[in-house]
Amino acid sequence: LLGDPGGWRSDLSERLIEIADDPAGADVVVADTDHLARALASGAPNVIVDGTRKASRALERGGFAVMRLLPVPVAGPPLMLLNLASRRAARYGIEHALSHPERWRAVRNRVAARLVGAGLRPPVGELLSVATRSPGDPALLEIARDLGVPPGADWAMLVSPGSAVRRNAFLVFPRGQSRPGLVVKFGRMRGLDEHFAREERGASVLTATGGTASARAPEYRGRAERDGFWISVETAASGTKLSSFLRAPAPRARRLVPLEAVADWLVRVARETAGRAGDLEPERARLARDVLPEWETLGIPADLVGAVARVPGSLQHNDLAEENVIVDGAGFTVLDWEWAKAHGLPLGDLVYFGVHVLRLLDGALSEPDRERHFVALLRGEAASSPILFAWIRRLVGALELPPESVGAAVTLSLLDRGSLSARQRLSAEASTGAPLEAAFGERMARLWLSAPGLGPAWDAWRRVS
Structure with missing residues (x-):
């Protein structure tokens, strides 16, 4: 590592990659533009320069084959890396990676694409x-x-923000095509077999379920490994992430359309996959054994699991946030089924989805605003509260759920997600040695138990506006 290219030293260390300040014998030399000459003279077979266009021309003169990657956005942590030699892929990436509420920025992106x-x-x-x-x-x-x-x-690379244990992905474009055909997910560190095995199990759950659920999901192709690095392949979903779509300069009514479509799909999936109340017994036992003890100091009722004894199990995605939905015209695709359960709590996905997407619809974009919106939404005080409550009533009616079980079911779902988020954080800290802040899943669970009007007795969803 030559010079101080921004963020490289800490990121490479977090990924447990050996760093040397002497380039002799290095497999890869990473340099800023001030140290380009030394990088060229190092004799390394591979060189990465984080800098200007002049650097790429100097590398070509030095006998290297050079790939020019454009980070998107150009300022701050990238969400995509675009290979400028892959014209169609690069255009697709700029068109779909970012959305801005300001129209002039949206026009600028279209011109750049x-x-x-x-x-x-x-x-x-x-x-x-x-x-x-x-x-x-x-x-x-x-x-x-x-x-x-x-x-x-041709390809474009999706970059996941956050911990190094999160996966990146290549969007792979068939020759001559302007839309991706496959996605290759990959671990940024060695030894992430657990993530890919879990994804394979989730794909098996979805395949066995079929029907309405699998019609809105990618097709899983398999996984492979080399030198400790794992990859998986699935069919690509073309379009724009729901998170970007909701930030675009469009009327509220238009942005609401795909949200209603996903909510309707969730109700149909729950109706189609709901079994008998007894099917949920293993899940109730797991929650009582593995989840509730982590929250008992916050005053949860002792009979909380018993309150959902008459609730049937149904297919649960278990991570249905705005980043995991791709919208394309009137259609949508739901991604990342690695946490899927054949028999989960039927309200979990709908409430989790509503909490994540309706705050964007209402303009709560910052993290402090996100927490305030969570409380307001579920207490019936946010602009989109009537939307979420209507979705919940629709699902409760479709499955004929006991109304008195709804507060307990939502509580169990949020605490389960909070516990999972905490375990993921602790695992990532153990893998990388870097401390991480609690993710929204943890904070959401604590808010649910502490904010007035929320918790196991919650019944605001019954209000009709």
Whole structure:
């Protein structure tokens, strides 16, 4: 590592990658533009320069094959890395990666997308130049050959913010196509087999369920490993993440359309997959054994699990937030089924989805606003409270749930999600050695138990506005 390219040292250390300040014998040299000459003289077979376009031309003159990556957005942590040689993929990435409430920014992005699609570089100074003496496909895409990824395909990379144990993904574009055909997810660290095994189990649950649920999900193709790095392959969902769609400059009524579609789908899935009340018994036992003891100091009722004895189990996605829905015109696709359960609490997905997406519809964009909106939404004080309550009444009616069980079912779902979020945080801290702040799932559970008007006795959903 030469110089101080922003964030590289801490990020490489978090991923347990050995760093040397002397480039002799290094597999990869990473440098800022001030140390470009030293990087070129190092003799390393691979060089990455975080800097200007001039760096890529200097690397080419040095005999390297150079890939120019455009980070999107160009300021701050990237959400995508776009290979400018893959014109169609780069255009797709700019068109779908970002949305801004300001119309002029949206117009600017459309212009930039057309420029890269025509092979012209957008007017930005910073590029990531990846240079090698042995050009070819990214190694992680080569691993995926047996799972249907063709050689020489165009691609764009999705970058997950947050902990290093989260996965990135390649969007893989069939030759000559402007939309992705496959997604290759990959671990950013060695040894993340648990994540990929869980995803495989979730895919099996979904395949066995079929019907309305699987019609809105990608097709899982399998997983593979090389040198401790895992990948998985599934069909791609074309379109825009719901999180971006909801931030776009569009009328509220238009932004509400896909939310109503997903809520309607959740009700139909619950109706289609609901079994007998006894099917939920293993889940109730797990909640009583593994989840409720973590929250008993906050005053939860001793008979909380018993309050859902007459509630049937139904398919549960268990992570249905705005980042896991892709919208495309009138259609949508639900991603990331790794936490899926064949017999889960039927209200869990609907409330979790509503909490995450309706705050964006209402303009609660900051983290403090997010927490305030959570409380207001569920107490019936937010602009979108009537929307969420109507969804809940629809599901309660469809499954003929006892109204008195709703508060307990929502409580169990939120505490379960809070416990899962806490375990994920602790596992990530153990893997990387870096402390992490509590995610919204943890904070949400605590708010639910502490805010007046919420908790196991919650009945605000019955109000009709």
